[in-house]
Amino acid sequence: MSCLKPQFHEMRVTPLKTGTQLSFDLLAGALTGRDAARATGTLHVLGNPGGIVHLHDGGITCIESAGAPGTDALLLRTGRLSESEWTSALTTGTLGTLGETELHVVTMMATHDAAFSIVAGDVEECSFTPQVLDAPVTMTAAIDPVDLLQETSRRITSLQALEHPLCPHRExxxxxxxxxxxxxxxxxxxxxxxxxxxxxxxxxxxxxxxxxxxxxxxxxxxxxxxxxxxxPGTSAVVRGPQPAIPLRPRRPPPPSPVPGPPADDDGDDVPLPRSLRHQLLPKLFKQPERKKP
Amino acid sequence: MNHDVLAAELHGLRERVAGITDTLIAANDGVLILADMSEGIDTEVISALAAADLGIARRTSEIAGHGAFRQAVVHSSGGYMAVYAVGSLALMVVLGDEGLNVARLHQESQPALERINSILSAA
Structure with missing residues (x-):
């Protein structure tokens, strides 16, 4: 666990060091291990936030994580790209006002940020599959895993060196x-x-x-x-009425004391009193009235 | 019904899954039970919409012959809304930003839904 649970008093700041080292070691081990070396495929990092590392010939083409905005979020939220431009970029490959180099740089930023975010959180397990998954955007030139790990390490160390280091996923x-x-x-x-x-x-x-x-x-x-x-940790803003009665299924109606006589119209389930059915239905639907034997 | 325990469940889910921004529990008819939501979001409207969404989604999976209903997810460019059935009487809404890992949300929400259901049906 990289982020210890915050205490319930103001200005408590979580020490990042111990657990983050474990997360970093797990990711570093998986990225430099035998499976990922010169491999093409996907490294699944399970945890919170966790993520997906896209690999091509051992190089990292993109990292996606729930813990960091992806290329699309960075471009759309800042208004750098409109929704329609992004949609057409995904479907037709045309980038509109965005240059290919700019897209590469933003994706590289997003990839470094995703790696930092994964390591600053909890990593439970890493597993490599040779299956290539679709990534929304990949870099034109892949990043060497060792370079990425060095940069991630530098970022974590810089954060820890601050006076009040915060965990990006907890506080x-x-x-x-x-x-x-x-x-x-x-x-x-x-x-x-x-x-x-x-x-x-x-x-x-x-x-x-x-x-x-x-x-x-x-x-x-x-x-x-x-x-x-x-x-403080438990800051759920709770709103809503407070009903005193718990939710329960509606009670079944009490069984009627005398069962009704069996239907005499071949199971016709029209919810009308029987006395009215023979009067109304023929008029409404122009059905010939059934003759009784 | 213990509201503190219910609130702790909602808060716990938000802590465990990165990207969850707001959560809410309502009865199937859209009447709000409990909300852990940011200011500026109309909880009553979200409850009512989620109830309608759940009804349509349930019916759709039935008509399409897709088996038991699990969850309804609305995916927009800026975020997600997931609606889960809590037993047969209530529903849970989860709102998230575009980074939300939906697979992890489904995984984490199942045990939470069972606990919420037992809290709601407890005397």
Whole structure:
């Protein structure tokens, strides 16, 4: 477990070191192990957030993770690309106003960020399959796994070296009273605007369309500066009426004391009193009335 | 019915699955029971829509002959809404951002749904 559970008092900051090292070792072992060496396929990283590493000839072409915005989220949330442009980019391969190099760079950013996010969370297991899965966008030039691991290690170390390191998946942040969006720069202002007390730095990054690592680092500094506070663990905002009676199935109706006489119209289940059926139905549907023997 | 235990279940699910932003429990007719939602989201409207969604989804899987209903997922460019049946009397709504791992959500939600069902039916 990389992120210890937060304690229930203000400004408690989680030590990242121990568990994150385990997550890093598991990912590093899988990426540099025998299975993934010069392999083409998919490395499934199970955990929270976990992720998928797309490999081609041993190089990483893309990493997707629930813990970090992908290329599409980075481009769409910032308004760099419109919905229709993205849809046509996926279907026809035309990029509109976006250049191929720019797409490559954004995908590389997203890939590094996903690796950081996976390692900052919990990794339970890594398993490689030679099956190639579809990725929305892949890089034109693959990243060497060792380079990616070095960069990820550098990011984790930098985060740990900060005064108040935050886990991007655990600590939920709220703006301190002193913080006003107007007085802060664009990045800090955006973080304060999205820090509702329910969001982690990962959630803030998604809401702002920014990468998780820079948002987390900036949020750590803002905690140190007293602009953000860490919200205690059980912060579920519970709303709704409080019914006193528990939900139960409706009781079956009491059995009628005298069973009714058997139907005399061949099981006709029209919900009308029997006295009316013979009067109304022939008129409504122009059916000839059945003759009784 | 213990609301604190119910709230803890919703909160626990949000903690365990990255990308969940809001959760809610309502009766099958759309009447809200409990919500763990951000300000600015109309919980009553979401409950009512989810009840309609669940009804249509159940009927669709029945008509298509796809067996027992599991969940209904609405996938948009900016996020997800998943509706689960809680027993035969209630439903759970999970809202998530575009990063939500739906497979993990399904996996984590099953034991939570069973516990929520037993809390809701307890005296």
């Amino acid at each position: 939920r942040l709220a703006a301190a009273r002193a913080a006003t969006v107007r007085d802060l720069g664009p990045v800090r202002g955006e973080i304060v605007a999205h820090a509702t007390g329910r969001r982690t730095t990962r959630d803030i990054a998604f809401a702002a369309g920014r990468s998780v690592y820079p948002v987390t680092v900036e949020a750590c500094r803002m905690v140190a500066d007293g602009l953000l506070t860490v919200v």
